[in-house]
Amino acid sequence: MKLLLIQAWNAHEATLRSKFSNLISYSSLTLAVIYSLVPEGMFERIDIVDEYSQTVNYDRVKYDLVMISSDTSSIPAAYKHSRAFRRRGAYTVIGGYHATALPEEVAKHCNTVISGPAEMAVPAFLRDFAAGTPKRFYQNTDVHPECFTVPAREQITQHKKLRIPAVLANRGCPNHCKYCSMPMMWRNDPRPVQSVIDEIRGLHTRLLIFFDPNFFVNRSYAAALMKAMIPLHILWVALATADLGNDDALLSLAYKSGCRGVLIGLESMSPASLKSAAKRFQDADQYRSLIANIHRHGLAVNGCFVLGFDTDTEAQLRRLPEYVDYLDLDLCRFAILTPYPGTAFYREMEREGRIRTKQWELYNQHHVVFAPKNISAERLHIVYRQVWKEAYSWKRIFRRVLHSPARFTLPGLFLLGANIGFRYLGIDEKRG
Numbered sequence: 134m135k136l137l138l139i140q141a142w143n144a145h146e147a148t149l150r151s152k153f154s155n156l157i158s159y160s161s162l163t164l165a166v167i168y169s170l171v172p173e174g175m176f177e178r179i180d181i182v183d184e185y186s187q188t189v190n191y192d193r194v195k196y197d198l199v200m201i202s203s204d205t206s207s208i209p210a211a212y213k214h215s216r217a218f219r220r221r222g223a224y225t226v227i228g229g230y231h232a233t234a235l236p237e238e239v240a241k242h243c244n245t246v247i248s249g250p251a252e253m254a255v256p257a258f259l260r261d262f263a264a265g266t267p268k269r270f271y272q273n274t275d276v277h278p279e280c281f282t283v284p285a286r287e288q289i290t291q292h293k294k295l296r297i298p299a300v301l302a303n304r305g306c307p308n309h310c311k312y313c314s315m316p317m318m319w320r321n322d323p324r325p326v327q328s329v330i331d332e333i334r335g336l337h338t339r340l341l342i343f344f345d346p347n348f349f350v351n352r353s354y355a356a357a358l359m360k361a362m363i364p365l366h367i368l369w370v371a372l373a374t375a376d377l378g379n380d381d382a383l384l385s386l387a388y389k390s391g392c393r394g395v396l397i398g399l400e401s402m403s404p405a406s407l408k409s410a411a412k413r414f415q416d417a418d419q420y421r422s423l424i425a426n427i428h429r430h431g432l433a434v435n436g437c438f439v440l441g442f443d444t445d446t447e448a449q450l451r452r453l454p455e456y457v458d459y460l461d462l463d464l465c466r467f468a469i470l471t472p473y474p475g476t477a478f479y480r481e482m483e484r485e486g487r488i489r490t491k492q493w494e495l496y497n498q499h500h501v502v503f504a505p506k507n508i509s510a511e512r513l514h515i516v517y518r519q520v521w522k523e524a525y526s527w528k529r530i531f532r533r534v535l536h537s538p539a540r541f542t543l544p545g546l547f548l549l550g551a552n553i554g555f556r557y558l559g560i561d562e563k564r565g
């Protein structure tokens with residue numbers, strides 16, 4: 134039997150493939166995890182296509198099974214591949230965020246739908262498939278500790294990607310921000326510390342990124358993991374929430390263990406917008422001092438903002454580049470608020486009749502797919518483009534890098550690279 138694994142990509146995001154955007158693109162961890170879950174010897178051939186840098190070929194090999202991972206914006210591509218391979222006699226499976234949010238819709242386009250994390254559902258499906266009794270739906274919300282697997286990264290292409298490996302540790306976030314699709318997919322399932330350490334040792338790397346949506350959320354787990362990382366002498370970055378800036382002990386340990394940067398979803402400068410998004414931390418007035426404290430501990434901060442909350446006004450959104458300067462952020466990213474299926478925000482927009490389109494390829498955070506309240510959809514899109522442009526002027530890039538705690542160091546060089554990558558990502562997103 135022959136197996137094909139695909140990471141589907143949104144055709145609209147082809148623009149993300151420009152040379153400089155590659156500075157901030159990471160290899161697919163999902164494909165590596167799924168590959169590692171396939172029992173040895175079950176297939177005589179396994180091919181892997183990451184559509185970010187590779188093309189799906191329907192006719193080169195006759196596959197028995199095609200498994201496709203996809204989010205909402207790439208689901209039309211997943212449907213297209215599934216249809217094409219089914220016509221050629223393959224059995225097709227779709228999993229990922231969209232399959233988790235709308236399994237019934239996805240089931241119309243493939244033979245089996247896998248919702249939630251892969252670690253338990255994929256082996257269960259493969260067992261049934263081998264026995265000739267695959268089910269229509271598989272769903273797991275938890276991952277038992279013994280089911281964690283070391284991703285088969287060596288099987289995945291790194292072409293057009295930043296060659297820094299990604300690792301998962303606690304895997305989840307217990308917060309329920311209204312627009313966020315993470316909690317639907319991941320529970321807070323911390324892996325045993327030793328298994329994370331063993332995986333990192335096996336990578337033989339000096340640089341690492343943790344992909345967990347909220348690395349520090351379980352403080353005692355994060356502390357135990359960071360203590361165990363100190364002897365590894367690696368440099369790493371992770372995602373965090375703003376209140377990390379209140380925890381000196383955790384910040385010291387983070388620096389000692391090699392952390393040099395955190396990505397924080399600041400989302401808005403307006404407490405009213407943070408409240409409407411049900412952010413757990415809503416005190417935007419504290420952002421500047423929290424970021425200053427994170428800097429004092431030697432960590433750079435990438436602040437992410439979302440445009441389009443009901444309380445957002447055009448005047449306020451236009452001030453975002455200045456606000457980024459005021460906060461002394463080292464890097465920043467902007468996204469248009471997007472009602473992803475499965476989130477409370479999506480349900481609210483549906484209820485209020487404010488969804489403008491269900492053309493899923495537009496659900497990539499660069500298009501306005503719902504009707505905002507205080508600003509027209511067209512103006513929101515224009516302001517979004519303007520904000521990217523102004524925040525990533527060369528003047529602002531150099532100011533950010535020279536103000537950063539990482540300046541004149543190896544991480545400072547990465548910071549410069551990341552700022553340039555984001556400048557081009559912004560340019561690409563304006564085209565997209």
Ligand code: SF4
Binds near residue numbers: 306313
């Ligand atoms: S804190 Fe971040 S990861 Fe957690 S629910 Fe909110 S936006 Fe999602």
